[in-house]
Amino acid sequence: MDTADRPDAAARRGPCAAIPAEQMGFVRQILDRIGDKWSMLVIAVLDTGPLRYTDLQREVPGISQRMLTLTVRQLQQDGLVTRTAHAEVPPRVEYALTPLGRSLHQIVTSLITWVADHHGQIREHRTNAATTP
Amino acid sequence: MDTADRPDAAARRGPCAAIPAEQMGFVRQILDRIGDKWSMLVIAVLDTGPLRYTDLQREVPGISQRMLTLTVRQLQQDGLVTRTAHAEVPPRVEYALTPLGRSLHQIVTSLITWVADHHGQIREHRTNAATTP
DNA sequence: CAGTATCCACCGAGATACTG
DNA sequence: CAGTATCTCGGTGGATACTG
Numbered sequence: 001m002d003t004a005d006r007p008d009a010a011a012r013r014g015p016c017a018a019i020p021a022e023q024m025g026f027v028r029q030i031l032d033r034i035g036d037k038w039s040m041l042v043i044a045v046l047d048t049g050p051l052r053y054t055d056l057q058r059e060v061p062g063i064s065q066r067m068l069t070l071t072v073r074q075l076q077q078d079g080l081v082t083r084t085a086h087a088e089v090p091p092r093v094e095y096a097l098t099p100l101g102r103s104l105h106q107i108v109t110s111l112i113t114w115v116a117d118h119h120g121q122i123r124e125h126r127t128n129a130a131t132t133p
Numbered sequence: 134m135d136t137a138d139r140p141d142a143a144a145r146r147g148p149c150a151a152i153p154a155e156q157m158g159f160v161r162q163i164l165d166r167i168g169d170k171w172s173m174l175v176i177a178v179l180d181t182g183p184l185r186y187t188d189l190q191r192e193v194p195g196i197s198q199r200m201l202t203l204t205v206r207q208l209q210q211d212g213l214v215t216r217t218a219h220a221e222v223p224p225r226v227e228y229a230l231t232p233l234g235r236s237l238h239q240i241v242t243s244l245i246t247w248v249a250d251h252h253g254q255i256r257e258h259r260t261n262a263a264t265t266p
Numbered sequence: 267c268a269g270t271a272t273c274c275a276c277c278g279a280g281a282t283a284c285t286g
Numbered sequence: 287c288a289g290t291a292t293c294t295c296g297g298t299g300g301a302t303a304c305t306g
Binding site: 023024026027028030031032034035036037040041061062076077078079080100103104107110111112114115116118119121122123124125126128129130 | 153156157159160161163164165167168169170173174194195209210211212213233236237240243244245247248249251252254255256257258259261262263
C-alpha cells in the first residue's frame with residue numbers, strides 16, 4: 001500500500017476519526033446522494049406519515065415533477081422509502097419511509113433543526129464577510 | 134399572505150413538522166451549501182483540530198485545489214471555520230472549526246456514522262432494485 | 267506552501283408538453 | 287392523479303498551469 005511511508009498525524013488517525021480510509025469512497029458516494037438538492041427535504045417531509053405524489057410536491061416547495069420523480073426513485077432504490085401504488089381510479093400512490101429511512105430521518109431532522117436554529121448566525125457571518133472583504 | 138386560503142392538512146402542520154413555511158427558503162439554501170459535494174467532509178475532517186491547507190487536501194481524498202479553496206472560503210464566510218494565516222516563510226495557514234462549526238460538526242458526524250453503518254444495507258437495496266426492475 | 271486563474275466537460279435541474 | 291419525454295441552460299467541479 002502506498003500509505004506505508006506516510007509520516008505524520010494523518011497516518012496515525014486516518015483521514016478522519018469517523019471514516020476509515022476504505023469507506024471514504026462509499027461515504028462520499030452516499031453523502032452525495034442524500035446530500036443532493038432534494039433528498040433530505042423529501043425525507044424530512046415524510047416524517048408525519050405517508051404522502052401522495054402531489055402532496056410531496058406541495059410540501060417541498062420549488063421541486064419540479066422531474067426532480068421529485070427522480071428523487072423518490074433514488075430513495076426507493078436505496079431502500080429509504082417505499083412506493084405503494086393503490087390500484088384505483090383515480091390512481092393513488094403513497095410514499096412512506098422504511099425503517100432504514102426512518103433511522104436516517106432522525107439525523108436529517110437534527111440537521112434541519114440545526115439550520116433553523118442557526119441560520120440567523122450564518123446570515124450574520126455572511127453579511128459581515130461581505131461588508132469587510 | 135397567499136397561504137391564507139390553503140385548505141388542507143398542509144396548512145395545519147406546515148410543510149414539515151420541523152420546518153415552518155417561512156424558513157423553508159433559508160433551510161433549502163443552507164442545506165444546499167452544507168450539503169454540497171465537499172463541505173460536510175471538510176467539516177468532518179476538522180474534528181481533531183486545526184489543519185493546514187495541504188493536510189486538508191490529503192484528508193479529503195479527491196478534492197481539487199479549486200474546490201478546497203472554494204469550500205473553505207464558503208465555510209469561513211458562513212462562520213463555520215476560521216482561517217489563520219501565520220506570517221512566516223514558508224507560509225502556514227490553518228483552518229479550524231468555530232464554535233458554530235463545532236456544533237454542526239456533531240450532526241455531520243452522526244450523518245457520516247449513519248452512512249458508515251448503513252451503506253451495506255443501501256448497496257443491497259440498490260442491487261436488488263437493479264436486478265428486479 | 268498556499269493559493270489564483272482559466273478553460274472545459276458534464277449533468278443537475280427547470281420548463282414544457284405529452285400519456286396511462 | 288401520477289407520472290414520462292425531451293430540450294436546454296447554467297453552474298459545479300475537475301485538470302492544468304501559473305504566482306506570492
